[in-house]
Amino acid sequence: PSIWPIIGDEIPDNDLQEIIIDAYPFTAQTVPIDPTTYVLELHHGPTCAFKDFGARFMARTMSYFNKDEDDVLHILVATSGDTGSAVGSAFQDVPGIDVTILYPKGKISPLQEKQLSTFTGNVRSLAVDGTFDDCQKLVKTAFTDSDLRNNLRLSSANSINISRLIPQSFYYLYSSLVVRNRAPRDSRIDNPAIIFVVPSGNFGNLTSGLIAQKMGAPISGFVAATNANRTIPDWIATGNYKARPSIATYSNAMDVGSPSNYERIINMYNLDEVRSLFASYWLDDAGTLQAIKNCHTRTGYMLDPHGAVAWQAWDDMRRGGMEALLRGEDFDHTKPGLTKNIPSWAQKIIEN
Template sequence: MIYTDTRDSSVKVDFKTAVINGMNSKTGGLYIPVEFPRMPESILQSKIEPSFRTVALEMAKPYCAGEIPDEDLDAIIQDAYPFISKLNQIDPSTYVLELFHGPTCAFKDFGARFMARVMSYFNRENKDNLHILVATSGDTGSAVGSAFHNVPGIDVTILYPEGKISPLQEKQLSTFTGNVRALKVKGTFDDCQKLVKTAFVDNELRSKFRLSSANSINISRLLPQGFYYMYASLLAKAKAPVSNKMQDPAIIMTVPSGNFGNLTSGLIAQKMGAPIAGFVAATNSNRTIPDWIATGKYEARPSVETYANAMDVGAPSNYERIAAMYSLDEVRSMFASYWTDNDGIINGIQECHKKTGYVIDPHGAIAWKAWDEIRNGGMEALVKGAKNDFTKPGLTSNVPSWAKEIINKNAVGILLETADPAKFGATVKQAIGKDPVIPERLQKIMNLPDQAIPMENDYNKFKDWLMATL
């Protein structure tokens, strides 16, 4: 497979180069495949429930072809996924795709564990360490740290915004030792991301160290997140005649979105044949993408702190990939777009619990709010000509191609639950009056000593630290 660059389509590199480099240091662009091969029809047309690991292997094959033999790729996938995503039906037309059953209780485990094993595979004969730099707004860092911990030949530096993630999330980040270290930056996620991106285009640093990324900047983290979109949509399709009393429903993926890597992974799965009719881009007060969809103007801005902190991103990196893959008119046809504020997040947790009994986290709560509004008159109002004020919480006014399926009650929603509610216990308790159950693997972390290193939001100081430490 050949990979090109979002900023220069003349660039052509192989999978290994895209993975190890993370992004193109010459242009600052992100790597994307030049094509998206269709999955085997034997899997797409099967009437039986799919196997997650079989889906993962068949999706990964074309992107690694000629560089990772199928036998080795299968071993990577088997080792990466001792867990799978779980599709939980919570009402007649709604599923929750639980993506928190991995070691760090967040969806980032799916991408990070595959990426770590692929990087280790490509680095196995290199004498010099590969240095991973990653910015996190919550769960990325812990997933990456866990995936790479004690992996030979690779070390990891995680940057997170001090005081702007949940206490449990910070504990997950600040307690790593050995080849994984965390820097608590006096700033926002966007500041952390800017420090990392600047390092990648710093010629002096790159001449001295082998640097790579582990955010959704890196294609090897983005591609495996597509596995659960393919798996969940095929599973929902197989279940529909019995579970939803629908023979061929339109499947709508409702995606809590910050840096928009997760949603981009869904677009890749759709291109490969996943039976997904459309997407809902659901975000918090950091509404850069909804504003772009509403107005046609993309304007990055400083991030705003919210209860759904993993989505506190004002300059989403994967906008570049979406804009490289589709025109704005195509995006408006595929996406419904929705945002809400902190009051809406609390209300979403409350209403989901009240109506279904399901305890959802703040990010999933935004997906719930979006889907519930869409199916209960919101989409029909748009079809009839309603013009919503995009500066206020709610749906943007574009009408996606799948709108009539909603009105005709021939659609099911899959809400992506990207983290265990226990990681946001205080917010969940504020909403429903009780603490969520804390998984044992999270309880153990709370007693570990903090190891995080303070860092100013100053690139020169960050660079000096890298030069002295790596």
């Protein structure tokens, strides 16, 4: 498995294999919906969230390293929706670990709130009067509070913890290999340019894809697809990063105005490299609803609002958007759609 070079000899092979088997009684499904489009289904875990992949591996490795400790390890988590449920489920009844989840009151779905409010024992959830960014700020402040850290062993299960992102890179490696092997049959493309269009909020998922690419996954590039919380598209378009309060949208798990993984991205790449590697796109709520309808009408596949943002980004690109960029047409980044940067792989979209 791709995790072994990262783990090294920290966990014996047999123990690591047991952790992997226990963490993943489910798989990521790579589902073709038209000859050149695949949906990477990440909802087959116990909480129906892609973060089950990261949280379950993290919980088991933390439990492994914590087993000989006398003091409880306290996990602090901020959630905009699905992180909290996945983390709560993953750490439920894990000995020696307590979990506190902060979520914005009234700003997550009823199903997510039901999941969060029914954990017991070592997992508790607290509703915060504010936004996800407020919850995230509270968590980050706790980690910089020396008095608190002197009295409690603290860690996080958000994507600020790299152990959440590394296991999420696994499904990028797996699915890119699946598509590379299937494409000659599905679309008669022998050497496909594999582009991941990633619905993005805090940008942890996309950062996991960047890690996978650096580990050798055959990925040509990425599309950062956001809702109206367009902090990253605006940065890519203008070069100015300006965090802002998040606003509520239908794709609520992406409602992040100050994405913490921006700091990771700029430590991996400079802005010119980001513009070469990423296409950037944002969509409002009206466009999201239309995307759900359009995808179902044309393919029979029903998307959730988060996936709909990504699908519309891909559909706009292949139906003339990328060609318009290459012709030099100007794009207004303040309106839904692509930003004007041209990624290095743009020509391959037109050719395929």
